[in-house]
Amino acid sequence: MAASDRLNQTSNILDKSIQKSNSQLSLLQVDTPFKVCVVGSGNWGTTIAKVVSENTAQHPHLFEPKVNMWVFDEKIEGTSLVSIINNKHENVKYLPNIPLPENLVANPDLLNTVGDADIIIFNIPHQFLPKIVQQMKGNIKPTARAISCLKGFEVGKKGVQLLSAYVEDELDIPCGALSGANLAPEVAKENWSETTVAYQLPKDYRGDGKDVDHRVLKALFHRPYFHVSVIEDIAGISIAGALKNVVALGCGFVEGLGWGNNASAAIQRVGLGEIIKFGQMFFPESRVETYYQESAGVADLITTCSGGRNVRVAKHMAKSGKSALDAEKELLNGQSAQGIITCKEVHEWLETCELLHEFPLFEAVYQIVYNNVAMDKIPDLIDELDEFRVE
Numbered sequence: 001m002a003a004s005d006r007l008n009q010t011s012n013i014l015d016k017s018i019q020k021s022n023s024q025l026s027l028l029q030v031d032t033p034f035k036v037c038v039v040g041s042g043n044w045g046t047t048i049a050k051v052v053s054e055n056t057a058q059h060p061h062l063f064e065p066k067v068n069m070w071v072f073d074e075k076i077e078g079t080s081l082v083s084i085i086n087n088k089h090e091n092v093k094y095l096p097n098i099p100l101p102e103n104l105v106a107n108p109d110l111l112n113t114v115g116d117a118d119i120i121i122f123n124i125p126h127q128f129l130p131k132i133v134q135q136m137k138g139n140i141k142p143t144a145r146a147i148s149c150l151k152g153f154e155v156g157k158k159g160v161q162l163l164s165a166y167v168e169d170e171l172d173i174p175c176g177a178l179s180g181a182n183l184a185p186e187v188a189k190e191n192w193s194e195t196t197v198a199y200q201l202p203k204d205y206r207g208d209g210k211d212v213d214h215r216v217l218k219a220l221f222h223r224p225y226f227h228v229s230v231i232e233d234i235a236g237i238s239i240a241g242a243l244k245n246v247v248a249l250g251c252g253f254v255e256g257l258g259w260g261n262n263a264s265a266a267i268q269r270v271g272l273g274e275i276i277k278f279g280q281m282f283f284p285e286s287r288v289e290t291y292y293q294e295s296a297g298v299a300d301l302i303t304t305c306s307g308g309r310n311v312r313v314a315k316h317m318a319k320s321g322k323s324a325l326d327a328e329k330e331l332l333n334g335q336s337a338q339g340i341i342t343c344k345e346v347h348e349w350l351e352t353c354e355l356l357h358e359f360p361l362f363e364a365v366y367q368i369v370y371n372n373v374a375m376d377k378i379p380d381l382i383d384e385l386d387e388f389r390v391e
């Protein structure tokens, strides 16, 4: 077959698959279209807001087209970021050079953004979550449903908590999660990638067509360039998403030291073992299969360790001798590398449980970031306690 025929055949297959998925969506009906909002407008917040706004515009029988995005407003050369986004349809600070849909509306008023929403998508660096959730208490629809796109944990009086569980407890609404191998700039440019959404129907599920279910979530997040698998394992995808950021810091250290790909692969091997162990130990409801079957597992570990912000910040620390916070500030223009906070949260939790020795890589990353332990000690720190090695 000639190359042009093969190309035509591929394009026909793609067209048919898009037609099939559109016709499945037109069969999906809801009583009243859901109103969607996004809390957060950083690099990933704005990207996900773009994704869902494209879908709400395309499926008005399922969703109200307008999507409100809460913006923690700031001045950019004297002009408010909110007004720049709404006039220029671009988030010039956190997602420059990406045109945003006109039905995506930036809103600086948190309560006005979330007050009438049926689906609330959380997408902010997780250190800001408690303050935001406190403000939202009593100011949302009791029937609202939430999805957390955050990667991290909440460590407090209740021990180590998934962020989705924290939202559920604080706001008394069901909350699922979205996590995957998703570097925001690539998704924003509409380069193909996959993601995983996890959601469990709540006890007070109001019925098909009346409430959010897996099909509604697929319709909300799936795009031709962003393929969504919807599962129930909220814990599995959230643990993998949070902890791969700590592993990525470890990869950045060895890469910054100039040790190359083998060293980075070794860190990822040990890291994956510790991620799975952490899940089994503290969240036994998480499924080991999720780590290798879903985008939110190994695939996210690989992409983050290849080109994410955490690995870049750690490399910069290794090369410049700067602290984690200084490196983050210098490289990321207001964005966050969540591994810096997550390794501290993990350390505090494991210390409370007297289990630091069970997670040598996580602990080594913490000691390097917070106690100036030399990066080139990583192999010894890991080797001492690496339970996967045969003596």
Ligand SMILES: NC(=O)c1ccc[n+]([C@@H]2O[C@H](COP(=O)([O-])OP(=O)(O)OC[C@H]3O[C@@H](n4cnc5c(N)ncnc54)[C@H](O)[C@@H]3O)[C@@H](O)[C@H]2O)c1
Pocket (backbone or CB within 6 Å): 040, 041, 042, 043, 044, 045, 046, 071, 072, 073, 094, 123, 124, 125, 126, 128, 149, 150, 151, 152, 182, 183, 184, 185, 334, 335, 336, 337, 338
């Ligand atoms: N960027 C990515 O590639 C990516 C991909 C997948 C998941 N994630 C996860 O998504 C979550 C959000 O990340 P992001 O990339 O959108 O954020 P970001 O790192 O771009 O952070 C910047 C955002 O933080 C906001 N902010 C700053 N100070 C604040 C304050 N005091 N209160 C509230 N907000 C404040 C800024 O306004 C801006 O919206 C994180 O948990 C991250 O790990 C990120």
Ligand SMILES: O=P(O)(O)OC[C@H](O)CO
Pocket (backbone or CB within 6 Å): 151, 180, 181, 182, 183, 184, 245, 248, 300, 303, 304, 307, 308, 309, 310, 311, 336, 337, 338
């Ligand atoms: O850029 P990072 O390191 O925050 O990683 C981004 C995403 O979590 C990758 O899926």
